[in-house]
Amino acid sequence: MLTGAFALVFFYAPDDADQGFIQKIFYIHVPMAIVALCGFMAGGVCAAMHLRTREAKWDMRSYVAIHISVILAVGVLVTGSIWARASWGHWWVWGEPMLVSFLIVFLLYATYWPLRFSIEDKEKQSRYASVFAIVAGTFVPLNFTAIRMAQQYVHPQTLATTTGGMPPKFALTFVVALTGMTLLFLTLCKYEMASKHATFRLRALRRRLEGDDDELMLGGRSAAPQL
Amino acid sequence: MRATVAALLAKEFTLEWRTRESVPAMVLFSIATYVVFHFGLDRDRVTGDIASGILWVTLLFAAILGLNRLFVSEHEQGGFDGFLLAPVDRTAMLVAKAITLFSFLCIVELVALPAFGLLLLGPPLTQALPQLVLVLVLVNAGIAVVGTLVAGLAIQTRARDLIVPLLALPLLVPVMLGAARSATPLLRDGGAGALPGNWIAILAIYDLLFALIAYAVFDFLLED
Numbered sequence: 001m002l003t004g005a006f007a008l009v010f011f012y013a014p015d016d017a018d019q020g021f022i023q024k025i026f027y028i029h030v031p032m033a034i035v036a037l038c039g040f041m042a043g044g045v046c047a048a049m050h051l052r053t054r055e056a057k058w059d060m061r062s063y064v065a066i067h068i069s070v071i072l073a074v075g076v077l078v079t080g081s082i083w084a085r086a087s088w089g090h091w092w093v094w095g096e097p098m099l100v101s102f103l104i105v106f107l108l109y110a111t112y113w114p115l116r117f118s119i120e121d122k123e124k125q126s127r128y129a130s131v132f133a134i135v136a137g138t139f140v141p142l143n144f145t146a147i148r149m150a151q152q153y154v155h156p157q158t159l160a161t162t163t164g165g166m167p168p169k170f171a172l173t174f175v176v177a178l179t180g181m182t183l184l185f186l187t188l189c190k191y192e193m194a195s196k197h198a199t200f201r202l203r204a205l206r207r208r209l210e211g212d213d214d215e216l217m218l219g220g221r222s223a224a225p226q227l
Numbered sequence: 228m229r230a231t232v233a234a235l236l237a238k239e240f241t242l243e244w245r246t247r248e249s250v251p252a253m254v255l256f257s258i259a260t261y262v263v264f265h266f267g268l269d270r271d272r273v274t275g276d277i278a279s280g281i282l283w284v285t286l287l288f289a290a291i292l293g294l295n296r297l298f299v300s301e302h303e304q305g306g307f308d309g310f311l312l313a314p315v316d317r318t319a320m321l322v323a324k325a326i327t328l329f330s331f332l333c334i335v336e337l338v339a340l341p342a343f344g345l346l347l348l349g350p351p352l353t354q355a356l357p358q359l360v361l362v363l364v365l366v367n368a369g370i371a372v373v374g375t376l377v378a379g380l381a382i383q384t385r386a387r388d389l390i391v392p393l394l395a396l397p398l399l400v401p402v403m404l405g406a407a408r409s410a411t412p413l414l415r416d417g418g419a420g421a422l423p424g425n426w427i428a429i430l431a432i433y434d435l436l437f438a439l440i441a442y443a444v445f446d447f448l449l450e451d
Contacts, residue, residue, distance in 0.1 A: 051447055108397035111390065118384035128380055131444045132394075135376060138440055139398060146401035146429060 029079040031181035039069030044137020047130035059126040062133050064192045073106045101144050231315040235323035249296045253289040257339040260285040261346050272349035279410035290370045295388050297378040321445040329371040355413035358422045362409050365430040369402040376441045379448040405430040
């Protein structure tokens with residue numbers, strides 16, 4: 001799907017009138033940003049489910065969603081700054097609300113791992129991480145509205161243009177790219193969950209094989225939730 | 228609920244009065260920061276947006292000092308266990324801690340604000356004092372609510388004094404933004420400008436929303 005989207009980006013969608021070829025980064029940057037933000041909020045929702053049901057699988061889902069979203073967020077910051085360099089002439093533009101609020105959100109979520117790592121007790125760790133995920137998840141939209149009110153609108157308002165002024169060829173490519181990115185996100189989540197499951201299963205089996213004592217040796221250092 | 232909060236508050240203030248741990252440190256810190264700003268910027272007087280920036284950054288960092296200490300006595304001396312054993316609403320702890328932090332910040336500002344007027348601020352402090360107090364109250368409320376939540380989150384971690392600023396700074400960016408924007412016209416040379424109403428509204432809404440979030444999740448931080 002994503003490959004299809006890229007094919008469309010390069011061969012189907014016409015070049016933008018005033019930005020030319022560089023405008024094509026838009027099809028990666030914007031879906032990535034939207035998916036990352038939705039991922040953060042999904043992490044918050046899963047964390048709320050975890051606090052309600054106390055099942056480890058919800059904590060795991062929240063952890064994985066936030067993990068993948070942070071990786072996407074790095075991609076968003078990099079592509080956004082490339083795009084800014086190309087179209088506004090600077091790597092970083094402070095007057096630009098989306099970029100700045102994205103950086104703030106990224107900085108906030110980067111604290112998720114130090115927080116998890118520095119709590120020893122597993123049960124407490126997942127509870128505190130969930131509280132953090134809920135707070136941060138609600139902070140995401142709040143922060144965006146606040147920053148957006150603070151500055152003038154330099155950023156192209158993508159969501160407004162999809163309904164309004166975007167020509168159909170752009171719109172189609174954009175929708176395909178967005179779907180592709182969402183599917184990529186879901187697949188990555190699924191892979192990470194599967195790999196975590198396999199690791200824990202393997203660890204449990206090995207522990208049973210070798211007796212219960214050497215858990216520490218096998219465990220390594222990880223702050224990921226355990227099932 | 229009200230009686231519990233009152234009891235907890237009395238405990239907090241007695242503790243602070245006897246140990247004198249947080250408030251004097253915060254006051255000293257903010258004055259030292261003014262001195263650092265004076266040399267860092269190499270200016271004798273500041274006005275307008277720079278003045279408002281210095282004021283808020285200083286108060287924010289002083290508040291973070293206080294945040295680090297907020298739950299320490301509970302954590303180290305078993306206050307949490309005692310509180311959980313008592314048959315009272317857990318939200319009382321949130322309310323009491325937030326009020327404590329709010330009043331600590333107010334006390335700090337009683338000293339830090341005149342010091343700012345004396346040391347750095349160009350235009351006289353009195354020109355817009357009532358409006359500035361309104362902004363200060365809203366900022367203090369925001370810091371108190373967000374800060375109590377963050378301090379509660381960080382208290383169980385090993386790297387407490389590291390986690391608190393890392394969490395609190397991004398979460399308080401909207402508060403700082405609103406505070407800086409509303410205070411800039413108040414501190415201009417040649418008379419105070421009007422207070423921008425929309426920024427005051429944003430500050431108030433942010434405080435309110437975070438108070439709701441804190442109310443919703445704080446219980447989970449306290450069960451053991």
